Amino acid sequence: MLLIDTISLKKLSDVFLLILRRNLRPEALEWLLNKMDLIIKEEKSVQLHLCFAHLPRFATKQTFEVLDQEVKQIECHLAGFTIHNWTLDKLSRVWLLMQIPSEHKEIYLKKINSLFATAEMNEQIVLYTALPLYNYPEEWVARCEEGIRSNIGTVLEAIMYHNPYPAQFLSEPSWNQLVLKAFFTEKDVNQIIGLKERMNENLSATLQDYIQERLAASRTVAPEIYQLTQQMNP
Numbered sequence: 001m002l003l004i005d006t007i008s009l010k011k012l013s014d015v016f017l018l019i020l021r022r023n024l025r026p027e028a029l030e031w032l033l034n035k036m037d038l039i040i041k042e043e044k045s046v047q048l049h050l051c052f053a054h055l056p057r058f059a060t061k062q063t064f065e066v067l068d069q070e071v072k073q074i075e076c077h078l079a080g081f082t083i084h085n086w087t088l089d090k091l092s093r094v095w096l097l098m099q100i101p102s103e104h105k106e107i108y109l110k111k112i113n114s115l116f117a118t119a120e121m122n123e124q125i126v127l128y129t130a131l132p133l134y135n136y137p138e139e140w141v142a143r144c145e146e147g148i149r150s151n152i153g154t155v156l157e158a159i160m161y162h163n164p165y166p167a168q169f170l171s172e173p174s175w176n177q178l179v180l181k182a183f184f185t186e187k188d189v190n191q192i193i194g195l196k197e198r199m200n201e202n203l204s205a206t207l208q209d210y211i212q213e214r215l216a217a218s219r220t221v222a223p224e225i226y227q228l229t230q231q232m233n234p
Contacts, residue, residue, distance in 0.1 A: 003132045003164055008077040009098065012133070015073050016083075016095040023064040023088055031058050032092055036099050045111045051096060052115060052123065056089040064088050078132060080164045080193040093126040094133065102135035109139055116143060121152055128158040131165035141169050148178050156185060160192050167194025176203040183210065189224050196231060204232035 004012070021029060035051040042048070066083060074081060083091060097115075102108040112134060116127055128147045131140055144166060147159045159166060160182055166175065175198055182189050189195055207229050214221045 003137060003168055004078050009133065012074065012077040013095060013098045015070055015077075016091060016098070019064065019066060019070060019083075020088070020092060020095060024059060024092070028058040028060075032096070036096065039096070040099060040101055043107070045114050048096075048100065048111060049115070049118070052093060055092050055096070056122075059087075059089040059092040061087045061089055064091070078164065080162055081132060082162045084162075090126055090129070093123075094130050097126070097130050098133055105136055108135060113143075121155065124150075124152070124155050125158045128155060129163065131159070131163060137165070137169060140165070141171075141174075144170060145174050145177075148174065148181055153185065153187075156181065157187065160187055160189075162191055162193065164193045167192075167198055172198075172200055172202065176200070176206065179203060180206060180210075183207075183222060183225060186222075189222070195224075196228070199228055199231050201232060204229050 020032070024032070032051075032055070035047060038047040039051060063085065064087075071082075071084075074083065097112070100108060100111055112127075115123065119127055124147070128144070131137075131144060134140055144159060147155060150156055160178065166178055170178065179189070179192070179195065180203075181187075182192060207225050211221050211225060211229070
């Protein structure tokens with residue numbers, strides 16, 4: 001079960017690199033490309049960790065220009081995914097993750113998991129944003145579930161917003177937890193891919209209980225909750 005095939009993943013990587021070439025300072029681009037070569041060649045993860053940590057110093061946290069044609073290409077290769085309002089360091093980090101050799105599964109998983117294990121908040125945001133771009137997609141379900149339990153709002157948004165991974169790979173209980181967490185933390189559920197398509201009876205029942213609790217406490221109820229429950233009980 002794939003979100004994106006190898007060919008589309010390569011084309012998406014090419015689009016990202018084109019944007020980076022146009023927006024990064026020449027010295028920053030040269031540094032990034034040199035580091036990429038080292039990361040591809042190394043067996044361990046020394047250069048990967050150093051580059052991933054230091055990238056914001058070179059790429060900066062500035063936003064960047066994306067052409068309409070590039071927006072369409074991104075949507076074509078991975079429906080629902082967007083780089084709108086990203087910064088250059090975030091795009092650089094995501095692109096870098098896409099260059100990690102994946103031929104040897106155990107080594108590949110170990111390298112990315114080692115980044116998760118040591119990531120600070122901004123690094124976590126990137127790692128969770130990139131969930132649909134990793135190879136061996138079934139292997140990242142536990143990581144996704146772990147992220148849903150986070151209390152950091154921006155980390156939750158990285159998993160929830162414009163991220164096609166959860167809808168395709170999470171089990172029903174984990175998916176329901178994500179949706180409930182979104183409502184409980186007052187996230188914009190309209191940015192959750194697959195929200196209507198993965199509506200189910202268990203989630204509907206829980207949301208109806210939630211509605212009653214909110215009303216009993218004289219608190220407002222998000223209109224999207226009514227829409228979802230009505231979908232199951234027209």
